[in-house]
Amino acid sequence: MEEFIKSFMKTITCCDLETGDFPGPIVTISRQSGCSAQRIAIKLSKILTGYSYMSDTKTDAEWKWVDKNIFKDVVDDIIEEVKKGNYDDADEAIKMLHQVAKAFSNETIYEISDESLIETFKGVVCRLACKGRTIIVGRSAGIILKDIPNKLNVRLEAPMEWRINRIMQLRDFSQAEAVRYVKEMDEKRDSFIERIIGRKANNEDFDVIFNYASLQDDEIIDAMVNILKNKNIIAQHEEY
Template sequence: MKRFVKSFMRDIICCNLETGTFPGPIVTISRQSGCSAQRIAIKLSKILTGYSYMSDTKTDAEWRWVDKNIFEDVVDEIIEEVKEGDYDDKEESTEMLKKVAHSFSNETIYDISDEKMIDAFKGVVCRLACKGRVIIVGRSAGVILRDLPNKLNVRLEAPMEWRISRIMQLKDCLQAEAVEYVKEMDLKRDSFIEKVIGRKAMNDDFDVIFNYASMQDDEIIDAIVNILKNKKIISQHEEY
C-alpha cells in the first residue's frame, strides 16, 4: 500500500519530463489586480479553437479556459483514481481534493497554507497541462508550469494608479476602498506564489509581460496568437 498524498506529484506524468512526453500546449495568464485576464482568456480560447465571433462552428482541436467546472471535472477524475488505486489514505486524499476544488471555485485558493493541499493543487494544475489546449488564469499556474517547454506564460501588469481607478469604476466604490482591494489582492497572490515555489515571482518566470493600461484586449490577444505561432506552440498553417 502507498499513500496518495506523497506519491501524487511524483507519479503524475507532466512532472517527469525525462520521458520526452511533454504536456500542453498550454497558456497561463498571471495578472495584477485590476487587469481583466478572464476576459482575454475567454476570447483567446475561442480564437484558438477556430471560432469566429459570428459563428458556432469550431475545429476538432478545442481550447478551453479553465473555469471552476473544468477544474472540478479534473479533480473528480483524480478522485476516481484514488478510489480505484492501492492507497491507504483514500478518505483523507478524497476530502483534501474536494477542498482544493472548492477553494479554486470560490477564490479562497490563495488562503491555503497546508503543504499537502498545495501539493495536491499543483498536481491538479499539472494534470490540466497534461490534457493540453487549456488556458489557466492566475492561481500561480505560470510559476508551477514554468519549466514546461510547450507553454506560454503571460503576465498582465499596469501602473498602480490606473488599477485603482479601474477598480473604482468596476466596483463603483470610493478610492480608499479600491486602494485597499488592490493591495490586498496583490498581496494574496504574491504570498500564494511564495507558498507554491518558495520565493517571489520574478519577470523571468513569464515569457511575455503586457502593460494592460496601454493595450486593448484584442491587441494583447493578437500578440499572444502570433507568439504562439512563432514559438510553434500552435501551427503556423492553421487559421485562427
Template sequence: MEKFIKSFMKSITCCDLETGDFPGPVVTISRQSGCSAQRIAIKLSKILTGYSYMSDTKTDAEWKWVDKDIFEEVVEGMVESVRTGGYDDTDEAVKMLKQVARAFSNETIYDISDTRLIETFRGVVCRLACKGRTIIVGRSAGVILKNVPNKLNVRLEAPMEWRINRIMQLKDVSQAEAVEFVKEMDDKRDSFIEKVIGRKANNDDFDIIFNYASLQDDEIIDAIVSILKNKKIIAHYE
C-alpha cells in the same frame, strides 16, 4: 497520506522534462488586480479552437480555459480516478482533493498553508496542463509550470493609478476602498506564490508581460496567437 501524495503526484505529472515528453500545449495568464484575464482567456480559447481546425493537420481540437469557476468540476473527474486507483488511503485522498477544489474555487485559496494541500494543488495544476490545449487563469499556474516546455506564460500588468480607477468603476467603490482592494489582492497573490514555489515571482517566470492599460484585449490576443505560432506551440496554416 504520504503514500497517496507521492503516488498521485507521480501519476499526474505525466511529463518528462529530460526528454521533452509533454502533452501540452498550455497557456497560463497571470494578472495584477484590475486586469481582466478572464475575458482574454474566453476569447483566446475560441480562437485557438478554430485555429486548430484550420491548421495543416486539420485537428478538430477544443481549447478550454480553466479558472476558479470550473476548477471544482475538473477536480471531481480526478476524484473518480483516485477512487478507482487502488490507494489504501482513498477516503483521505478524496477529502484532500475536495478541500483543494473548494479553496481554488474562491478566495480562501490564498489562506492555504498546509504543505500537503499545496503539494496536491501543484499536482492538480500539472494535471490540467498535461491534458493539453488548456488556458489556466491565475492561481500561480505560470510559476508552477515555469520549466515545462510547450507552454506560454502570460502576465497582465498596469500602473497602480490605472488599476485603482478601474476598480472604482467596476465595483462602484470610493478611491480609498479601491486602493485597499488592489493592495490587498496584490499582497495575497504575492504571498500565495511564495507558499507555492518558496520565493517571490519575478519577470523571468513569464514569457511575455503586457501593459493592460495601453492595449485592447484583441491586440493582446493577436500577439499571444502570433507568439504561439512562432514558438511552434500551435501549428501554422496557409
C-alpha cells in the same frame, strides 16, 4: 495522507525529460488586481479553437479556459482514480481534493498554507496541463508550469493609480476601498507564489509581460497568438 501525495505527484508529472513527453499546449495568464484576464482567456480560447478547426484533424481541437467547472471535472476524474487505487488514506485524500476544488472556485486558494493541499493543487494544475489546449487564469499556474516547454506564460500589469481607478469604476468603490482591495489582492497572490516556490515572482518567471493600461484586449490577444505561432507552440500539434 503522505502515501497519497507521493503517489499522486509521481503519476501526475509535468514532463519527462528522458522521453521528451511534455504536456500542453497550454497558456497561463497571471495578472495584477484590476487587469481583466478572464475575458482575454475566453476570447483567446475561441480564436485558438478556430485555428485548430482549420487543420485536417479536428478531433480534440477545442481550446478551453479553465473555469471552476472544468477544474472540478478534473478533480472528479482524479477522485475516481483514487477510489480505484489502493490507498489507505483514500478518504482523507478525497476530502483534500474537494477542499482544493472549492478553494479554486472561490479564490480562497490563495489563502491555503497547508503543504499537502498545495502539493495536491500543483498536481491538479499539472493534470490540466497534460490535457492540453488549456488556458489557466491566475492561481499561480504559470509559476507551477514554468519549466515545461510547450506553454506560454503571460503577465498582465498596469500602474497602481490606473488599477485603483479601474476598480473604483468596476466595483463602485471609494478610492480608499479600491486602494485597500488592490493591495490586499496583490498581496494574497504574491504570498501564494512565495508558498509555492519559496520566493517572490520576478520577470523571468514569465514569457511576456503586457501593460494592460496601454493596450486593448484584442491587441494583447493578437500578440499572444503570434507568439504562440512563432514559438511553434500551436503548430506543434496541427498544421495551419
